[in-house]
Amino acid sequence: MTRKLDLNLLLALDALMTERNVTRAAARLQTSQPALSAQLVRLRAMFDDPLLVAGSRGMTPTPRALEIAPRLSELIGEFRAIVQPDHFDPLTSEATIQIGSPDAMHNGLAASFATWAERAPNIRLAFIPLTRLNKPDIDQRMATGQLDLLLTVLSMMPERLHTRHVSTESFVCALRGDHPFNKRVMSMEDLCALTHVIVSPMGGSFVGDIDAALAEHGMARKVVASVPSFMLATNILYESDFAAVFPRTLALSLGSTLKLFELPVPIPTGKIAVGWHERTHRSPPHKWFREQLIDVFLQRKRADEPAKVIPGARIRPR
Template identity: 45%
Template sequence: MDSRIDLNLLVALEALLAERNVTRAARRLHLSQPALSAQLARLRGMFGDPLLLPTARGMVPTRRALELEEPLRRALEGVRGVVAAGASFDPAAARLTVSIAGSDYSQVALLLPLLRALAVEAPGITLAWRTLDAAALMAQMERGEIDLALMTPETAPERLRIRPLCQERYVAILRRDHPLAAEGLDLDRYCALDHVMVSPQGGGLVGPADAALAAHGRRRRVALSAPGFLVVPEIIAASDMVALVPERIARLQAGRLALFEPPVPVPGFTIAMVWHDRGDAHPALRWLRARLRAQTDAP
């Protein structure tokens, strides 16, 4: 093998092994497909191995390619760390895309305010919001597909870095002109209403409010189970039902809704920032994490 190694070829190989697809890898590297195909041809000559073989569903790495994958990732991360450690970062001049995974709650309550801030402070940073898949998150971060996740700490993979970001609490909501809006919600009125609840996995009819009610010997009737929080204020604003939602979501719709303390205490939840070691020292990602902390007054 030639001792004069082109680092760009190794970066190309890393992307090809991660994506198993020339088109996706080219998009990731901001190259044309013919340009990346030419680099793959050079890599095959460099290693004396086909490296990736075409199939009907993409490309399959050879045994030699699989042997190279992890040492290559570690070596390139080392290079990136050296460069990032000495780099200064000017958010106003930055030009990059940051991929952030989160629930619909996180996207509206946390990422929407961040987007507004970036428009002023770092207009060249593009946010790519992705739906959180906790089971796939570790692999996605290892491949560089996701830079940051916003999630509850207890659901985060243990090998990722975790830093609490904010604490959220639940409030009860009715439409503003609901017959009970002026009277308030005591326990009897609350239990007498039809309820909307959120079941992120879909179809669930029991949540934190049910455990809180059971401790007082009470039950509620769930009339609708929704897969996410964002649709709930819309449903409440157009019906006589009641719901418990995170306060940050409710405040966004305060003009159409009446907000109340739940008649029984319902535990809230913590949202944390979660990231991989590969992005820990990156100046732009460090700045972005600090910006999120400042936005939520996190220590």
């Protein structure tokens, strides 16, 4: 039997899959909670599946719902692209854009928020940490509308996303501003003599690229703490004699509060990229914001042409 297509039901399912909460999904659709609950009953009958099951942290999608969600989001995105007016004005747009990114990259964008708010006063930006999310998790959230844009290392980008390489990040050794280590150049022996905290976004790792580089020289550092964010690591540095390996951009943004040194041994750089799903590829507000975001990195690249790096050298704030 052919089932009658009801676009409103599909929009309801898309909102429920995105919000995982009836109250928030109803607000998103500008409808009442009872009306949306009634639509969910009809959706369950249509698909002969519970679709979303109530849990302690909101609604949990069934395997059938997870199978449907990516195709549904793409379908709705294409439909909106068809009916959306050609003209887009950032001054009047009321879009909400959800950006997934590590906390180290949020910090580097702080100076841009006032500019974005002036250019698009009613667009809301939600920066969402990627802590403990792997590639499949990120892919699913991009497909189902829980994330609209990614700003992270290229290696974490799901393969089917559109991507734009915007920056190459190097790393430095960071100490608190009044740390007793006060040499002009940090050697490998100096680095290994310090006590370290490591940032592990996925949680629990005590090994980073610097450890592999030191091991090639028969050396090892002492890591006593593994934390999930650079914000926490920074606060630990402020209150201790610990050291940490930080992204250069983040470390420089903290100015004189930290004492910075080039690493005495080279480690791989990180390629930073902006990524987006096909469902937002043609969406005017999303396209506008990703162009703004990419432009921030292009301007930074022009302004911050790197000087010659001397291994272990003290880095002076500009």
